[in-house]
Amino acid sequence: MLRRPRRTLEVAVPIRRDDGSVSTYAGVRVQHSTTRGPGKGGLRYHPSATVDDVRALAMLMTWKCALVDLPYGGAKGAIRCDPAELSAAELERLTRRYASEIAPLIGPDKDILAPDMNTGEREMAWIMDTYSTAMGHPVGASVTGKPTIVGGTAPRRAATGAGIVTCLRRAATLAGQAPPVRVAISGYGNVGRTVAELLAGDPDMRVVAVADAGGGRVDPDGLAIATLGEWLDAGGALADAPVGAPTDREAVLVADCDVLVPCAVAGVLDEGNADDVRARVVVEGANGPTTAAADAILAERGVMVVPDILANAGGVIVSYFEWVQGLQAMSWPATEVAERLEARLVAALEAVVACAAAYGVDLRTGALCLAVQRVVDAHRARGLYP
The missing domain is CATH 3.40.50.720 (NAD(P)-binding Rossmann-like Domain)
Structure with a gap:
């Protein structure tokens, strides 16, 4: 089951350019696994992005989230474009149209987007606003990595x-x-x-x-x-x-x-x-x-x-903290975020060292063994339905 993503959604992303013409871009969102929780992964803009690349990155997010024991699966998204060739207004239209196209598959309990290559707080704010407008109410936990003024967390940077x-x-x-x-x-x-x-x-x-x-x-x-x-x-x-x-x-x-x-x-x-x-x-x-x-x-x-x-799992860990704060509609002090981040990473490193020693392998192999085993155990615990 884990050799293949749970679902891959390819979408057309048409936008009206500043000169009045229409251009259409290829977009994709891959959810590799949602067994341990909603999908989690970034959105990147790159002219050479491929579906296979995004599938591989979504799988890596599954292992990364499992390794640091986050209640997430792995996901990833991309739009094949060169952001340097688009104005800010065109990028906004591109981002919002993409968010609208994938809206049925995303949300705080389905798949949470985050910044990646050539995207940042600005794009996350646009996605959150687009999704919230569709839902009819603010949904801050629909993305992470957004500006602090709309519920982001400063330590994430x-x-x-x-x-x-x-x-x-x-x-x-x-x-x-x-x-x-x-x-x-x-x-x-x-x-x-x-x-x-x-x-x-x-x-x-x-x-x-x-x-x-x-x-x-x-x-x-x-x-x-x-x-x-x-x-x-x-x-x-x-x-x-x-x-x-x-x-x-x-x-x-x-x-x-x-x-x-x-x-x-x-x-x-x-x-x-x-x-x-x-x-x-x-x-x-x-x-x-x-x-x-x-x-x-x-x-x-x-x-x-x-x-x-x-x-480099610190980013997704603090994204998780931002998501939790959004669900609770409250903010943690920066010192608490730092303490929680350190504790989770130290625990993960020690678990990897122990796993590597048990199997007689290096830390990279030990980390993958531990991460894959956690996802496998979750699959077996939940069973296969129907």
């Missing part, structure tokens, strides 16, 4: 980075690394920068190298993260920042450090550089940054890899 930091600290302890733990971050976007800034105030941690697509900076004594942030906020390029020494993005992957955090794109760790990775722990901030060949090399070398399905 930094949730993925905060979750990575929680996994990083716990993994460093499990690996027996003595402080200060030296950290290198590849991919200094929203997530990578959040990780660095959260670690900057910890005397037991030292961020020694960072990089983005244009280059980076390195300092074995630790980079001045606050100064780096001021430089970036002023519009400066990371490669030219007045901290540390220059380096490039490839060099950061093999930098002299204890923990490597790849937060950029998929496949940056491959068979060409895995032998040169000097970190003893890799915490995957991005989705799929390690190829299968690199995984095997790192495992043979005894490098602990905290898989993406766990390490």
Whole structure:
């Protein structure tokens, strides 16, 4: 049953362009599993999005939600378009039409949408409003990742980075690394920068190298993260920042450090550089940054890899908290959200470590074993009807 999605809905999304012409885009929403709860997953806009891609991402959301023990199944959506070619008004019409087309299958107890590639708070507000208008009353819990003014939760913006930091600290302890733990971050976007800034105030941690697509900076004594942030906020390029020494993005992957955090794109760790990775722990901030060949090399070398399905689950966990708050029509303080996020991730990591040890496998395989087993157990408990 779990080899195939529960349902796949493909829709036409016609919109009237600003010049009066009509363009039609292909949209899809896949619900892989709703056995453990309503579907949960993002909506992305990309010109090369395919149904097969969305099916795979929906399945990954099933495992991710089960792994961190959320009462959700997995879902994903996409519209095949280039958002850079659309005005804000056209994007609004596109988003609302898509939401209207899939409305029978979504809702707070069916399938909850969230931001993904090229979508954000703005699009979630449009979807919530479209769905609420159809229902005849406000339904804030129909989406997560929406603006705080309409029921969003502020900590969600930094949730993925905060979750990575929680996994990083716990993994460093499990690996027996003595402080200060030296950290290198590849991919200094929203997530990578959040990780660095959260670690900057910890005397037991030292961020020694960072990089983005244009280059980076390195300092074995630790980079001045606050100064780096001021430089970036002023519009400066990371490669030219007045901290540390220059380096490039490839060099950061093999930098002299204890923990490597790849937060950029998929496949940056491959068979060409895995032998040169000097970190003893890799915490995957991005989705799929390690190829299968690199995984095997790192495992043979005894490098602990905290898989993406766990390490970057902070976003979906805090989305769950936002959904719960929406259902209860109340707001939690940011400190409570942070405490709940840390507790859930630590519990998940310890469960993965135990599962991996029981089967004699690496953490990635252990995480998948645990996640799939939880969904299987739920299927068996509910039975098959009719």
